Amino acid sequence: MGNIKCYFIVLFFCHYVASGQINQIDNNRPSNQIIYSFLTNDLNRKVSLGDIFTEQPVYLFSDSSRFWGDTAKNSPNGYGLKSKQQKSFYIGKFKDGKRDGFGIQLTEDKFYIGSFLDDEISGKGDLYIFKDSTQFSANEKLLINGRINDLVDSAKLLKQFVGVFSEMGKGKENILVGKEIRYGRVVNSAITIKMSVFSGKFVGGKLTEPGTLELITTVPSGSLLFLGNIAAGKNGYSQLFSINRSSNQSTLYEGDFTSLFNFTGKMTSYDGTTTEGVFTDLEVNGIGKRYNENYYYEGNFIKNQINGKGKVTYKASSTFAEGSYFDGNWVDGKADYGETYLAATDEYIKGKYVNGSLDGKVTITKNGKTTTGTYISGTRQ
Numbered sequence: 001m002g003n004i005k006c007y008f009i010v011l012f013f014c015h016y017v018a019s020g021q022i023n024q025i026d027n028n029r030p031s032n033q034i035i036y037s038f039l040t041n042d043l044n045r046k047v048s049l050g051d052i053f054t055e056q057p058v059y060l061f062s063d064s065s066r067f068w069g070d071t072a073k074n075s076p077n078g079y080g081l082k083s084k085q086q087k088s089f090y091i092g093k094f095k096d097g098k099r100d101g102f103g104i105q106l107t108e109d110k111f112y113i114g115s116f117l118d119d120e121i122s123g124k125g126d127l128y129i130f131k132d133s134t135q136f137s138a139n140e141k142l143l144i145n146g147r148i149n150d151l152v153d154s155a156k157l158l159k160q161f162v163g164v165f166s167e168m169g170k171g172k173e174n175i176l177v178g179k180e181i182r183y184g185r186v187v188n189s190a191i192t193i194k195m196s197v198f199s200g201k202f203v204g205g206k207l208t209e210p211g212t213l214e215l216i217t218t219v220p221s222g223s224l225l226f227l228g229n230i231a232a233g234k235n236g237y238s239q240l241f242s243i244n245r246s247s248n249q250s251t252l253y254e255g256d257f258t259s260l261f262n263f264t265g266k267m268t269s270y271d272g273t274t275t276e277g278v279f280t281d282l283e284v285n286g287i288g289k290r291y292n293e294n295y296y297y298e299g300n301f302i303k304n305q306i307n308g309k310g311k312v313t314y315k316a317s318s319t320f321a322e323g324s325y326f327d328g329n330w331v332d333g334k335a336d337y338g339e340t341y342l343a344a345t346d347e348y349i350k351g352k353y354v355n356g357s358l359d360g361k362v363t364i365t366k367n368g369k370t371t372t373g374t375y376i377s378g379t380r381q
Contacts, residue, residue, distance in 0.1 A: 127161040
């Protein structure tokens with residue numbers, strides 16, 4: 001989305017008109033010419049909310065909100081605009097003084113376009129929630145006649161709900177069957193989400209039944225694709241793929257997810273290395289395992305790094321004979337202090353490591369006898 005300018009109201013208004021949500025507006029033309037221009041968007045002049053506010057309101061609500069548009073039976077009926085202190089607006093259809101039918105609702109931190117029933121959001125629609133109340137200045141940005149400039153500023157957009165709404169307001173928790181789209185979340189130093197799309201049933205803004213997370217885009221390094229079930233307070237086996245755009249290297253996360261990036265299971269890297277344990281923000285912490293074709297580690301992790309007490313056992317290679325191991329303390333993935341067993345010579349060497357290599361005085365045990373020795377940068381002296 002980035003710096004792309006968004007023209008959501010025009011697009012959605014055209015969509016709803018084309019889909020039959022608004023029928024024969026010309027045959028039910030509002031008596032107020034400015035309101036008609038505002039709603040139909042087909043006159044050869046631009047109309048702003050400021051233009052409407054210069055007109056005398058035709059109805060005053062009990063909460064001091066003002067109304068411009070069609071009236072019948074001494075209350076708003078038909079098309080019109082309702083405004084409260086020029087900070088919240090509703091533009092659309094009214095029935096007996098209530099929002100009813102297709103409309104557009106704007107407040108300082110929310111924007112909704114879609115269906116209303118009995119003065120509440122109900123039916124098909126799109127609800128946008130912003131990070132703060134400085135999202136828009138309606139008098140400056142809301143221009144009609146085909147030009148709605150920057151009404152929805154993607155940089156300030158926090159989340160969007162798309163689908164069918166019911167039981168909004170009146171003390172009830174709102175229910176949505178559809179999608180929640182979230183924007184701009186920093187997870188940790190390695191993960192920044194530009195957009196994530198959840199699908200399922202939402203009550204009070206929370207996914208309450210197992211649903212799906214269709215796509216997450218991270219910047220700048222890669223993309224994530226989530227497949228499986230996720231719901232607040234519920235576990236479900238799922239898979240999450242991470243693909244680095246620059247290197248095309250992938251990582252697979254799989255297990256029981258309790259939330260988007262928190263799960264118990266395993267992570268398999270592009271080189272075949274697998275890590276098992278409890279993951280927070282896709283990083284393993286606490287006791288876990290890590291293994292590949294060259295070694296098997298079991299011990300402590302901190303933020304995906306081998307840290308603390310643990311033991312690594314090596315498989316046969318040009319460096320180690322089968323069964324060799326290091327058992328001791330680790331710092332940032334490197335051996336710090338402990339015991340090394342060299343299977344090729346049947347020796348147990350205990351001492352300090354510097355940058356992952358034995359360095360300094362050590363004790364060497366072989367055939368039950370213990371002697372001392374010295375290593376410098378991993379080489380026995």
